[in-house]
Amino acid sequence: MHTKTIAQLSQGLKDKEFSSVELTQHYLNRINQSQLNAFITVTDEMAMKQAQAADEKIASNNANILTGIPYAHKDIFCTQGVKTSAGSKMLDNFISPYDATVSHQLNNADLVMLGKSNMDEFAMGSSNENSYYGSVKNPWDVTKIPGGSSGGSAAAVAARLSAFATGTDTGGSIRQPASLCGITGLKPTYGRVSRYGMIAYASSLDQAGPMTQTAEDAALVLNVMSGFDEKDSTSAEQDVQDYTANLNDSIKGLTIGLPKEFFSEGLDNEVADNVMAAVKEFEAMGATVKEVSLPNSAYAIPTYYIVAPCECSSNLSRLDGVRYGYRCEDPKDLEDLYLRSRSEAFGEEVKRRIMIGAYALSAGYYDAFYLKAQKTRHLISDDFKKAFENVDVIMGPVSPTTAFDLGSVKDPVSMYLADIYTLSANLAGLPGMSIPAGFAQNLPVGLQLIGNYWSESKLLNIAHQFQQQTDWHQKMPQEN
């Protein structure tokens, strides 16, 4: 059962080949046997109840296409009555009293939540090594990282521990782990999916999206995740299309842009070969290729590592040990309570980014850092605007290398450099995808697609057409 896509599972449930209860139990068993550490919390009792309810709906012909499908929910989304930790000791005791809009939407679609997936603390990280709950292991090689920050979600889907997973992407946190684990991941246009109840890392960059086996599955899930939310002022009053509607459109005549800056120094040769082979495949399908330039993309890393820390330094201020979350023992006064609660409960990387952000925002530095970064951000957006005058989609690598060894990258700056190809889409607010495109050193390689604003439907169409011609997305790791 677990090898099936959402579309196939949905058919199986409809045809009574298996029930949602059986399917859910099957996934729970697989999670139970898994050594990947993909979940922080497994909500088995709740899942079985949701599966029973789904089966009743299926029996009474009240089901929708997603009814009874089990999924993994990134532990950054608030879920009422369930621990919502964001991968942090700070929120280890936090049972959310409310549902995020996304959680609410998925419940309304009669989906079955298997549990909350592991992640880098507060979504800060590219390797999942920053989780208070320990690293997630890459299902293709358990000595490797799964990518981050949605590493638990990516590993769960790749190892078929759930039919799909939710992720969030602030600087590549859906696309990079999707690439390193060999699955399909979509970061929608900023404002497409509500951020309400999604624990904020960097508000102007955060965006939630689906992590699935196939582009078709991603379209099915995006259909229920997206939409305007009056509780999120930055969500867009843009109509939700049926993202499955154009999947089968021909991509003949598609113009693909290859930014020369994405194929420069630092990119692993084998990764580059896989990406170029995928581009060739598109050419064979009738697409034409053009070189484009994103001259300011070199500034994406410094820009991102100013904007995101600035926002997070403020977003994480509410975690002060006063109302909820971790509080140090026997604080001697207010300052001691703040200092020790936050020092004891935040991990190294979170503290580092809070400090960078607080420094960059402080009097006398604001213009040189935050304002400058905002200007650069505009330049990066303008580069894309120009590029999309000539091409329909931009393609390139997701990550410069395949998954690296757990514990091997110790210098934070080296870790930051690995985000080089994914950050620009967040800074510009554009939709991006990672789809499986081959293997290098026996590890998956993803192809990145970046589209114009609100072009999710087009991206999914392109990805789906690729997946009709290739079988990289069907490859599965050995059981472990």
Next chain:
Amino acid sequence: MEWETVIGLEIHAQLNTKSKIFSGASTQFGAKPNSQACAVDLGLPGVLPVLNKEVVKKAIKFGLAVDAHINQRNVFDRKNYFYPDLPKGYQISQLDWPIVGEGKIEISVGDKIKVIGVTRAHLEEDAGKSIHDLYNDFTAVDLNRAGTPLLEIVSEPDMRSAKEAVAYAKKIHALVQYLEICDGNMQEGSFRCDANVSIRPMGQEELGTRAELKNINSFKFLERAINLEVERQQDILEEGGKIAQETRLYDSVKHETRSMRSKEEANDYRYFPDPDLLPVEISDELMNQIRKELPELPTEKKSRFITEFDLSEYDADVLTSQKPLADYFERILVNNSDHAKLCANWVMGEFSAACNKNQIEIKDAPVSADDLSLLISRICDDTISGKTAKDVFKAMWKGEGSADKIIESKGLKQMTDTGEIETIVDEIIANNTPQVEQFKSGNEKILGFFVGQAMKATQGKANPKLLNEMLRSKLG
């Protein structure tokens, strides 16, 4: 040395919306602690602010009323600092792009009229309350107030005395009530003033170092706190000392100010635009709509009172100083339109005195405008004299009933029967021959004696006009 005082005020006016500035929770005062704080107000992980559009309209109203430039694109910023009653660890406020830009307002002090500049007015959310004296080892936090909308109105340092500062504060206080954007209740903290005070040698251009005075919750304390601060600064400077830039807390019980924090200890608030909120865009259409809906403002009302009711500048100024007072006055006038001056005297005199003495708001006064209107009608139709009316008013204030009921039950109706009055006057004249002689020999003052005697005999009920006329004709 002669010193000049320089004062600028920062006024926080709580906007009277039903729900909070960024959440749907109620803003009602006095509810059970933390019963009016929703997920957004509590700053739970993942929650987001959504701007209450009513606050924007109310801020625009204020801006238009002080002739200010409205920034039709304005931006919310985060002011970052840690405090237990600040749930998110930052306050959402406006720094570089406030909704209301430069404006001005006229004040009168004595017979002088002065224009005070309004630097800006911006929207922000209030914090909760920390209660330090409820438990021994803990501070209690009540977040009901967290997220209440505030309009912070910043003046130019244009005031030169505590009196001017009070006049300006009162003017703004009246204005926000006229506009019906703030209830003006200072006890409940709906209207709070902070004063920036400095002094400089008379004639010097450059401003002296200022101290910011906080925790002032009445106009009386505002005046006292400023005067106290001016004295303190003078003493320091005259002894050759230096003023430290600091925030000082006014203690109305001990009548002193205490240093709260110095400039060095001041927070670096790390302001930046709030990425959870889009810039506010105000359409021309909304601007025009609000402009049309603006009520009559104090200055306009004052001119109207002078021209329409023939009141003096002073009377019109006093009556329009507070909207409830002006409304009260106009309500009384409905049935006494020919007696505007008499109505004005009653409202400014007996009525205001009774309110002040009992420390009662106009809206809570036991004598309503309609009650007082009836009483004044009874003076005008000669049922009672003005003097008797004062006693009736006292009884009305005590809740003894309507003017008519009190006049009736106490038998206060004036004696207007000429025959009856004549009998009494004849008797008095007959019994007081020496005084009659004095009057006839030209002592006009002695007339008062006869009036007194007649009033005594009628228990004050004789119509004074009738009585005077009759005495004069009989004695003359």
